[in-house]
Amino acid sequence: MINIKYFASLRESLGKQQDQIPCPSPCTVEQAWTQANPDTAPPEHILVAINQEYASLDAALKSGDEVAFFPPVTGG
Amino acid sequence: MINIKYFASLRESLGKQQDQIPCPSPCTVEQAWTQANPDTAPPEHILVAINQEYASLDAALKSGDEVAFFPPVTGG
Amino acid sequence: MDNVRLLDRAYNPWALLEAFQQARFADATDFGATAVFTGTMRDFNEGDDVAKMYLEHYPGMTLRYLQTLADTAKQRWSLNDCLIVHRYGDINPGETIVLTAAWSAHRGAAFDACRYLIEDLKHHAPFWKKETLANGDTRWVAENTPG
Amino acid sequence: MDNVRLLDRAYNPWALLEAFQQARFADATDFGATAVFTGTMRDFNEGDDVAKMYLEHYPGMTLRYLQTLADTAKQRWSLNDCLIVHRYGDINPGETIVLTAAWSAHRGAAFDACRYLIEDLKHHAPFWKKETLANGDTRWVAENTPG
Numbered sequence: 400m401i402n403i404k405y406f407a408s409l410r411e412s413l414g415k416q417q418d419q420i421p422c423p424s425p426c427t428v429e430q431a432w433t434q435a436n437p438d439t440a441p442p443e444h445i446l447v448a449i450n451q452e453y454a455s456l457d458a459a460l461k462s463g464d465e466v467a468f469f470p471p472v473t474g475g
Numbered sequence: 476m477i478n479i480k481y482f483a484s485l486r487e488s489l490g491k492q493q494d495q496i497p498c499p500s501p502c503t504v505e506q507a508w509t510q511a512n513p514d515t516a517p518p519e520h521i522l523v524a525i526n527q528e529y530a531s532l533d534a535a536l537k538s539g540d541e542v543a544f545f546p547p548v549t550g551g
Numbered sequence: 552m553d554n555v556r557l558l559d560r561a562y563n564p565w566a567l568l569e570a571f572q573q574a575r576f577a578d579a580t581d582f583g584a585t586a587v588f589t590g591t592m593r594d595f596n597e598g599d600d601v602a603k604m605y606l607e608h609y610p611g612m613t614l615r616y617l618q619t620l621a622d623t624a625k626q627r628w629s630l631n632d633c634l635i636v637h638r639y640g641d642i643n644p645g646e647t648i649v650l651t652a653a654w655s656a657h658r659g660a661a662f663d664a665c666r667y668l669i670e671d672l673k674h675h676a677p678f679w680k681k682e683t684l685a686n687g688d689t690r691w692v693a694e695n696t697p698g
Numbered sequence: 699m700d701n702v703r704l705l706d707r708a709y710n711p712w713a714l715l716e717a718f719q720q721a722r723f724a725d726a727t728d729f730g731a732t733a734v735f736t737g738t739m740r741d742f743n744e745g746d747d748v749a750k751m752y753l754e755h756y757p758g759m760t761l762r763y764l765q766t767l768a769d770t771a772k773q774r775w776s777l778n779d780c781l782i783v784h785r786y787g788d789i790n791p792g793e794t795i796v797l798t799a800a801w802s803a804h805r806g807a808a809f810d811a812c813r814y815l816i817e818d819l820k821h822h823a824p825f826w827k828k829e830t831l832a833n834g835d836t837r838w839v840a841e842n843t844p845g
Contacts, residue, residue: 407607407679408691451612453675467609467677473692474606474637474678475590475649475669483754483826484838524824527759543756543824549839550753550784550825551737551796551816565719569712580741580791586812587734588805594727644727658735662813665733669805 401431401460406469409442422462429456431466444471477507477536482545485518498538505532507542520547554632555617557608559640564589564647571634576654582631584658586665588651594644596692600685604642609677613637616676624653624668628660635668637678701779702764704755706787711736711794718781723801729778731805733812735798741791743839747832751789756824760784763823771800771815775807782815784825 403418410416418435426434428449432441447454448467460466479494486492494511504525508517523530524543536542552575568587576582594601617635624633636650649672653664680692699722715734723729741748764782771780778801785795796819800811827839 404609406609406677407681411691448609448612448677451609451615467612469609469677470679470691471694472673472675472677473680473694474608474676475673480756482756482824483828487838524756524759527756527762529822543759545756545824546826546838547841548820548822548824549827549841550755550823551820563716565712565716569710572712578792580739583738583740585734585736585738587732587736588809589732589734590805591730591732592727593730593803645725656740658737658816662735662809666809 400462402465403431403435404465404467406467408470409468422460426460428454428458428460428466431460432468446471476538478541479507479511480541480543482543484546485544498536502536504530504534504536504542507536508544522547554634555614555621556636557614558636558638561646564650567636568652575632582654582656584655584661586653586661588665588669589647590649592642592644592646592648596682601644601682602685603683605681606639606642607679607681608639612677620668620671624664628655628664630655630660630664633664633668635672701781702761702768703783704761705783705785708793711797714783715799722779729801729803731802731808733800733808735812735816736794737796739789739791739793739795743829748791748829749832750830752828753786753789754826754828755786759824767815767818771811775802775811777802777807777811780811780815782819
């Protein structure tokens with residue numbers, strides 16, 4: 400399984416804070432998004448983290464990974 | 476009269492912290508130095524202030540001015 | 552001595568700095584320069600009055616990201632140490648959101664490292680601000696201002 | 699609120715900052731960024747152990763110079779305020795010699811102004827350091843290190 404998390408405005412616009420999907424091998428981040436959100440393309444400036452480190456949409460996932468999607472950060 | 480002040484290493488090497496000299500008009504800062512210290516040329520990197528504002532060796536003095544000579548500053 | 556901290560309530564940045572420096576450098580006299588930045592919540596943004604703010608973050612990733620950032624800065628500038636403190640949750644105008652600090656033998660390194668910490672944090676640390684305006688509307692802050 | 703101060707004894711820079719900010723910005727929530735620099739006396743310089751230091755200055759010119767510097771910075775960067783504190787007289791290792799700080803709506807202005815204050819001060823404010831080494835020798839510090 401892949402654990403997906405959504406944050407901030409993305410979490411609100413999707414109306415959910417997480418998903419859990421099966422992990423067909425191989426599976427990229429973008430494929431995981433599409434599987435979890437078949438009717439919604441990933442927003443243009445979306446950021447991705449795999450296991451809490453920044454990654455790209457074409458990075459490969461393996462079972463048990465935590466993948467997070469979030470908008471540009473605004474801390475500080 | 477011109478009031479002259481010396482600071483820090485310059486004060487120590489000259490062995491005095493101030494001088495008072497008459498003010499022949501016109502009189503530059505360098506002439507005031509020479510009058511007060513006839514046997515000693517002004518050190519190469521000497522700094523000058525007239526009435527507590529930076530000035531140059533060729534600036535003109537008038538009676539009652541306070542002129543200060545000091546080495547490069549090392550505060551902060 | 553933790554040099555990266557996440558806090559869920561208001562803090563006094565100066566008291567925190569004093570305590571950190573006391574504990575971390577009690578008898579040390581080998582740093583000559585300290586540079587500090589604090590970011591405070593303003594009561595206006597993009598022309599609107601802001602009543603309060605909610606700061607969401609990504610628990611787990613946040614601390615991890617900031618610790619790597621602090622470690623990177625310490626190596627890159629040979630710092631004696633550095634410090635990053637960041638709020639999350641509900642925040643009121645006038646409260647300190649973020650604090651970055653760097654201790655070094657030389658002022659150039661301290662300044663450069665302190666600024667690097669806040670710039671990098673603003674661009675990469677997983678925090679998101681949601682403002683509540685004076686009229687009750689809420690909105691996510693779209694992007695940070697340039698440094 | 700005096701934003702330029704000369705002190706003849708040890709001070710706690712963080713407590714001073716807290717008091718200044720409290721008095722100066724009590725209810726103000728219009729500054730978003732504060733940048734601070736403190737310079738601390740080290741116990742070594744140019745390869746030698748330093749036991750203590752005497753900081754001579756030019757009374758009268760010093761305050762005047764620093765006040766002009768503070769006013770210039772406030773105008774140049776549209777600061778909410780800035781602060782310069784400097785010791786003179788006898789100083790021991792570990793004590794804070796100088797503090798510069800700048801408050802602004804934006805972090806770039808706060809950083810740039812804070813750094814300008816310390817750089818200009820180091821090159822122009824009439825202070826001179828005389829070190830007493832661990833072996834009892836005394837010497838005037840010849841020049842400041844580059845920023």
